[in-house]
Amino acid sequence: MTTSTSRSRRQGRRRAMWRTIVGSAIAVGLIGATGCATPTASTDATLDYWVWESLQVPAYQKCATGFEAENPGIEVRLTQYGWGDYWQKLTASLVAGAGPDVFADHLTKYPEFVTRGVLLPLDSLEATRDFDGSGFQEGLADLWVGQDGLQYGMPKDFDTVALFYDEGTLEDAGMTPADLEDLQWNPEDGGTFEDVIARLSVDENGVRGDEEGFDPGNVDVYGLASGGAGGDGNGQTQWAWLAAATGWEYTNADVWGDEYYFDDPRFQATLAWLFGLVDKGFMPSYQSVGTSPDPVQQLGSGQAALSPNGSWTISAYGRLEGIDLGIAQVPAGPIGHPVSMYNGLGDSISAQTDYPEEAAKFVAYLGSDACQIMVGEEGVVFPARPAGTEAAVAAFESRGLDVSPFTDLVDDGYTVLFPVTTNGAEILSIMVPVLEAIYIGSEDVSRMTEVNARINSILQE
Amino acid sequence: MTTSAPRIRAARIEAPPGKTRRGWTGGDDSRLAFLFVLPAAIGLLAFYFWPLLRGMWLSFTSWDLLSAAEFIGFDNYTRMFADPVFWNAIRVTLVFVVLNIGIQTVVALTLAVLMQRLTQSTLVRSLILTPYLVSNVVAALVFFWILDFQLGIGNQVLEWMGLDRIGFFTSESWAILTVALVNVWRHMGYTALLIFAGLQAIPSNLYEAARVDGASEVRMFSSITMPLLRPILGLVLIISVIGSFQVFDTISVTTGGGPINATRVLQVYIYDNAFAQFDFGYASALSVAMLAILMIVTFIQYRITRAGQTDLN
Numbered sequence: 001m002t003t004s005t006s007r008s009r010r011q012g013r014r015r016a017m018w019r020t021i022v023g024s025a026i027a028v029g030l031i032g033a034t035g036c037a038t039p040t041a042s043t044d045a046t047l048d049y050w051v052w053e054s055l056q057v058p059a060y061q062k063c064a065t066g067f068e069a070e071n072p073g074i075e076v077r078l079t080q081y082g083w084g085d086y087w088q089k090l091t092a093s094l095v096a097g098a099g100p101d102v103f104a105d106h107l108t109k110y111p112e113f114v115t116r117g118v119l120l121p122l123d124s125l126e127a128t129r130d131f132d133g134s135g136f137q138e139g140l141a142d143l144w145v146g147q148d149g150l151q152y153g154m155p156k157d158f159d160t161v162a163l164f165y166d167e168g169t170l171e172d173a174g175m176t177p178a179d180l181e182d183l184q185w186n187p188e189d190g191g192t193f194e195d196v197i198a199r200l201s202v203d204e205n206g207v208r209g210d211e212e213g214f215d216p217g218n219v220d221v222y223g224l225a226s227g228g229a230g231g232d233g234n235g236q237t238q239w240a241w242l243a244a245a246t247g248w249e250y251t252n253a254d255v256w257g258d259e260y261y262f263d264d265p266r267f268q269a270t271l272a273w274l275f276g277l278v279d280k281g282f283m284p285s286y287q288s289v290g291t292s293p294d295p296v297q298q299l300g301s302g303q304a305a306l307s308p309n310g311s312w313t314i315s316a317y318g319r320l321e322g323i324d325l326g327i328a329q330v331p332a333g334p335i336g337h338p339v340s341m342y343n344g345l346g347d348s349i350s351a352q353t354d355y356p357e358e359a360a361k362f363v364a365y366l367g368s369d370a371c372q373i374m375v376g377e378e379g380v381v382f383p384a385r386p387a388g389t390e391a392a393v394a395a396f397e398s399r400g401l402d403v404s405p406f407t408d409l410v411d412d413g414y415t416v417l418f419p420v421t422t423n424g425a426e427i428l429s430i431m432v433p434v435l436e437a438i439y440i441g442s443e444d445v446s447r448m449t450e451v452n453a454r455i456n457s458i459l460q461e
Numbered sequence: 462m463t464t465s466a467p468r469i470r471a472a473r474i475e476a477p478p479g480k481t482r483r484g485w486t487g488g489d490d491s492r493l494a495f496l497f498v499l500p501a502a503i504g505l506l507a508f509y510f511w512p513l514l515r516g517m518w519l520s521f522t523s524w525d526l527l528s529a530a531e532f533i534g535f536d537n538y539t540r541m542f543a544d545p546v547f548w549n550a551i552r553v554t555l556v557f558v559v560l561n562i563g564i565q566t567v568v569a570l571t572l573a574v575l576m577q578r579l580t581q582s583t584l585v586r587s588l589i590l591t592p593y594l595v596s597n598v599v600a601a602l603v604f605f606w607i608l609d610f611q612l613g614i615g616n617q618v619l620e621w622m623g624l625d626r627i628g629f630f631t632s633e634s635w636a637i638l639t640v641a642l643v644n645v646w647r648h649m650g651y652t653a654l655l656i657f658a659g660l661q662a663i664p665s666n667l668y669e670a671a672r673v674d675g676a677s678e679v680r681m682f683s684s685i686t687m688p689l690l691r692p693i694l695g696l697v698l699i700i701s702v703i704g705s706f707q708v709f710d711t712i713s714v715t716t717g718g719g720p721i722n723a724t725r726v727l728q729v730y731i732y733d734n735a736f737a738q739f740d741f742g743y744a745s746a747l748s749v750a751m752l753a754i755l756m757i758v759t760f761i762q763y764r765i766t767r768a769g770q771t772d773l774n
Contacts, residue, residue, distance in 0.1 A: 088736055095526045112739075116527035287628035288610045291719045303611070425738040433546075433721045440633065440720060 044073035045355040047362055048100040051078070052086040055315060059378040063371040067362055074358050094118050094352065101353035102362055105153050105346050107143055108234075108424040111256075113348070114146045115422065120349040121150035125360035128154070136367075136384040137410055139254075140344040143420060147256050153346025154367040155384035157375070160340040160415065161241050162405040164299055164307040164317045167324040169221070173199050173208065173305075180306075183331035187246060187269035193331040194282075197223030200305035201282045209282055216281025223282045225295035225304035229275075229439040231432035234419055237295070237309050240341040243270040245333020250419035257421055258459045262452035268445040275439050286440045299323065310343075311406040312381055318399060329405040340406075342415030344384060382407065427455050520745035530742065537746035546722060546730060547747065551754075553637060554726040558705045560641035565701065568645060569652035570694075574682065576653065577660045586657070589650040597647060601711040604643045605630060630715050633723040640711050640724055648704075652697055659693030660686065695766025699759055706755055727751050 051060055057080050064076035079100070081089055087109060093099035105113070113119050122128035128151075133141025136155040144153030167177060175196070185193035201209030201223040208214065209223060230238030234250070246266040251257025261267065277283035284293070284304065296313060298304035300320040308330065309317070317325055330338045347366050349359045365371055372383035376391030379399065383389055389407065396403045409415055421427070434451050437443035520537055524530035541547050572589060592600065608615040608629035616626040629639040663686065671681050709728040712718060718725035718733065725733075727747065735744035 091526055091739060112525075113527075116525070118527055286720060287631045288626075290610065290628075290631040291717050426740075429733065429738055433719070436719055437721045442633070442721070 043075045045358040046075045046077055047102060047353075047355060047359055048077050048079065049362070050086070050090065050100040050103040051080050052083045052104060053312070053380075054080055054082070055380045056375065056378070059375040059380065060366075062374045063366060066370060066374065067365045070365070071358075071361060074355075074361070076362060094350065097352055099350050099352055101355060101359045102347055102349055102366075104156060105348040107343065107345075107418045107420050108428070110144070110152055110346070110348060111146075111420060111422050111424060114148075114152055118351050119152045120351050120353070120356055120359075121146070121148075121152055122154060122349070122360065122363065123150050125349070125356055127357065127360035127364045131367075137344075137386060137389060138413070139342065139415070139417060140384045143255060143344050143417060144346045145255070153348045154363045156345040156347050156366065157381040157383050157388075158342060158344045158410070159311040159382065160342055160406045160409050161237050161308060161310050161330060162340070163328045163330060164295075164309055164313075165305060165326050165328060166299060166302075167326050169200065169302070169305045170326075175199065177326050177328065180326075180328035183328075185242065185245065185331035186334050187242070187266070187273040190273060191331065194277075197277065197282045197306065198280075199223070203281065209280070214281065216279065219281045221302060222284050222298075222304045223306060224277060225298040225307040226284045226286075226289045226293045227295050227308065228289065228291070228293045229286070229432070229435035231435035232428055234341070235435075236341045236343065236418070239270055239274050240416065241308070241330045241339060242274060242333065243267045244339040244341065244416040245331070245335060245337075246270060247333075247335045249416060251421060254417050255420040257419065258456075260419075260421075260427075260452055260455050260459070262455070263449040268448055271435075271438055271445045271448070275441070275445075278439075278441070286436065296320070311403070314396060314401065314403060314406075315380055318401060325401065327401065327403060327405045329408065337412070337414050338409060339414050339416055340409045341418060342410065343418040421459060423458050426458060430454060516745050516748055519742055520749045522742045522745075524741045524745075525739045526741060527739075533742070537743050540743065541746050541750060546725065547750075549722050550725055550727045550730040553722070553724065554706060554708075554728075557637055557641055557708060557724075557726055558702060560638060561644050561705045561708070562698065562702055564641065565645045565649055565652055566694075566698065568649045569656055569697075572649065572653035573656035573660055574686065576657050578678070586654065589653055591650065592647045593651040595647065597644075597710040598714050600647045601640075601643055601714050604639075604646075605715045608639065631720055633720050636716050636720060636723045640708070640715065643711055643715075644705070644708065648701065652701060655697045656690065656693065659690050659697075662693070663689045691766060695762070698766065699762050702758060702762065703755060706751070706758070727754075 049060070049064065051057065057078065061078055064078055067076060068074065090099060090103060099118075105119075110119065122131050131141075131151050131154070133151075133155075137158055140155040140158055141151070144151055144155065146152050163180065165177075165180065170176060170179070179196065183193045183196060184191040190197070195210065198209035200221065201214070201219060202221040203209075203215040204218040204220050205213075205215065206220075227238045230236070230240075234240060235243070243266065246269070248264050248266040248270070249261060251261065252259040274283075278285045284298070289298075295304070295307040295309050296316045299307040299317065300323060306328075307317070314327075317323075330340060332338045347363050349356065349363055353359045367385070369385055369387045372385040372388030373391045375381065376383045376388040376393075377395050379392060379395030382392045393403055393407060430451055434443060434447055438445055438447065519530060521532060521534060522530035523533045523536070576586060576589070595603075607613050608627075610616055610626055610628050610631055613629075615629070619626055627635060629635050667685050667689075668681055671685060676684070707728055708726055709732065712724050712726060712729050713732070716724045718729045728751070731744050731747045731751065734740045734747065
């Protein structure tokens with residue numbers, strides 16, 4: 001009697017427990033289901049758009065609003081992640097099938113996306129089928145044409161490189177901004193560019209780099225700021241503008257080259273000259289700037305006089321306090337004129353999107369004068385459409401900044417394109433330690449010949 | 462620690478024989494018990510065994526996340542054995558572990574002995590543990606700034622003392638030592654406390670007897686403390702060596718593996734391959750190598766220190 005009662009009580013408790021477990025499971029399921037509910041009736045499609053540059057968020061929010069007004073029923077959700085997180089989150093979300101519909105894309109990354117088939121070519125969608133590359137600054141549209149001849153990105157903005165400086169520092173050296181115009185450089189003796197760098201370098205006793213008794217071991221102000229070894233970005237702001245001014249090119253083709261030229265004596269002489277500035281006391285050593293040097297900070301703190309950097313950093317320099325900011329063109333090289341790397345960003349459409357046609361409409365809008373003028377007016381970057389570029393130039397001008405040293409190079413065609421090749425990430429992982437070693441001085445520039453052979457063998461695999 | 466072991470054995474013997482005869486399929490309660498164990502079992506299978514097996518499988522494939530994994534046999538391992546950066550990573554990791562554990566154990570042991578012999582204050586014990594409450598990333602970043610070549614107060618002090626500035630994180634010869642010392646700073650209090658607990662287990666009458674015999678503090682340390690502390694020290698070493706092999710955060714937020722490859726320890730190299738280059742197959746092979754190394758090191762340590770046995774009996 002007692003055993004059967006206790007057993008039935010136990011069974012009752014177990015049943016209650018089962019009920020609780022099953023009940024909870026159903027409840028969780030229901031909550032999950034409501035969480036996945038489709039958007040409200042007024043929205044036909046919600047597009048996720050990702051960007052990495054936080055300063056551009058307000059501008060693209062305006063574009064999104066403008067697009068939504070023109071396309072009722074399509075909603076755009078803008079998300080921003082910092083550069084480091086961006087690519088990891090993007091890749092992970094593409095694997096999970098939960099990626100954005102449209103995202104800001106980079107030239108070092110998109111070739112691998114194309115190979116993996118995660119991008120939709122613009123040519124395959126109605127709104128972007130009639131894409132016209134000639135509506136953008138020259139060459140930008142071609143950067144986004146895959147090896148199959150299809151367009152994988154809508155040109156978004158572009159950047160070039162120039163020299164930032166403080167007019168006060170020039171004055172102290174008895175110089176004027178005019179002295180930074182028409183500078184000449186060569187990898188042998190550095191030309192008038194090195195003369196200026198020497199003049200602007202000051203040791204702790206106040207002796208200048210071009211004066212007798214300059215102590216390169218105890219420098220107070222370096223003539224040239226350091227952006228590091230440049231291994232992780234193809235030397236874009238470090239050595240690309242110097243090496244390209246010797247006539248050197250990265251690869252055997254404008255885009256999709258399959259042979260790098262890091263073994264070229266002109267390239268290696270450029271590196272030797274640049275990193276040789278450390279021993280002369282004209283540029284901070286690797287030891288003093290570390291793994292992530294910041295040329296903006298070096299100018300702001302008065303540690304360096306000339307700070308080479310990309311146009312995307314104009315706002316950052318503009319915010320430095322106590323600096324009378326000036327911008328000068330990079331020096332002319334042995335080929336007779338200055339050269340800057342010309343890098344362009346783009347917007348790509350994910351192949352996983354549920355709304356390819358709507359995404360294409362949005363990308364078409366992102367590439368339109370309407371959106372790019374709005375982006376330009378924010379004065380953060382140079383939009384790819386000429387009208388957008390003009391709006392940006394005007395916005396910078398209203399802040400008292402003459403940005404022609406950046407744009408003139410594009411107008412004159414004195415640019416070299418960012419090298420678009422396959423195996424971008426692998427190539428960078430080979431370049432980084434070797435260039436660091438060359439900067440530190442523990443490896444000779446001739447090591448780049450071996451690196452070049454390794455990279456080319458990867459490309460030809 | 463040591464006194465609880467016999468009690469557990471006794472408890473096992475006293476367990477009612479009926480329970481074991483019925484087994485897990487026998488009674489109603491066992492089924493319910495099985496139900497309660499199930500979540501943990503599923504957790505263990507899903508988050509431990511499955512990833513381990515999948516990681517091993519991936520090490521035989523070429524996988525970039527976006528396309529399907531392709532079986533390539535031992536290619537990743539062949540590549541690994543011929544990869545100079547891998548061998549450099551092993552060397553750097555070993556140097557780090559030796560520096561980190563060597564310094565940490567000596568410092569922690571000294572602290573623990575001082576705590577036991579000089580003061581029993583809980584406040585002192587809490588203070589010594591404080592660095593451990595700071596997260597690795599925060600500790601690393603704070604030292605990164607303190608020791609910055611240009612701006613760091615550490616280098617300012619060196620300069621005031623008339624010495625040359627040192628690139629603690631930026632010079633090839635200093636970087637790995639600096640990172641090891643940051644980890645020592647953070648972990649020494651915790652390790653000291655573990656050792657202190659071991660010291661507490663040594664019967665005080667041994668010291669009293671030694672003192673009566675006229676033994677000095679040094680003699681008591683070498684003849685009583687060290688031999689009786691061996692099991693707990695062995696355990697502490699095993700735990701801290703495994704942790705040390707897995708160093709990642711301190712390096713990731715400071716040197717990122719540089720200068721050149723001076724601090725590219727195995728974990729950082731695995732991360733570079735997996736998350737920077739999306740070469741998950743190769744990264745998995747490197748992880749399997751790491752697992753093998755850790756297993757060998759732990760086995761050797763366990764044998765040498767005889768951590769499972771005590772000399773107290």
